[in-house]
Amino acid sequence: MNTPAARPTQKRCPICSKPRSEAHTPFCSTRCKDRDLVQWLEGGYALPGRPADEDHED
Numbered sequence: 001m002n003t004p005a006a007r008p009t010q011k012r013c014p015i016c017s018k019p020r021s022e023a024h025t026p027f028c029s030t031r032c033k034d035r036d037l038v039q040w041l042e043g044g045y046a047l048p049g050r051p052a053d054e055d056h057e058d
Contacts, residue, residue, distance in 0.1 A: 011026070013026070013027050013028035013029075013032050014026060014027070014036070015027060015028075015032040015035050015036055016028060016032055018032075
């Protein structure tokens with residue numbers, strides 16, 4: 001039976017989809033790493049959680 005040789009799947013940068021760089025994993029470059037950081041700092045990403053209870057004081 002002829003089966004194609006399994007090629008390892010190269011992981012891609014989550015920002016631009018270029019191949020990852022060992023030095024910048026999981027990104028391909030400093031530029032993409034910085035773009036991701038800016039997304040976090042500007043509130044572009046959010047982690048799921050319970051809604052905040054505005055009436056509750058700690």
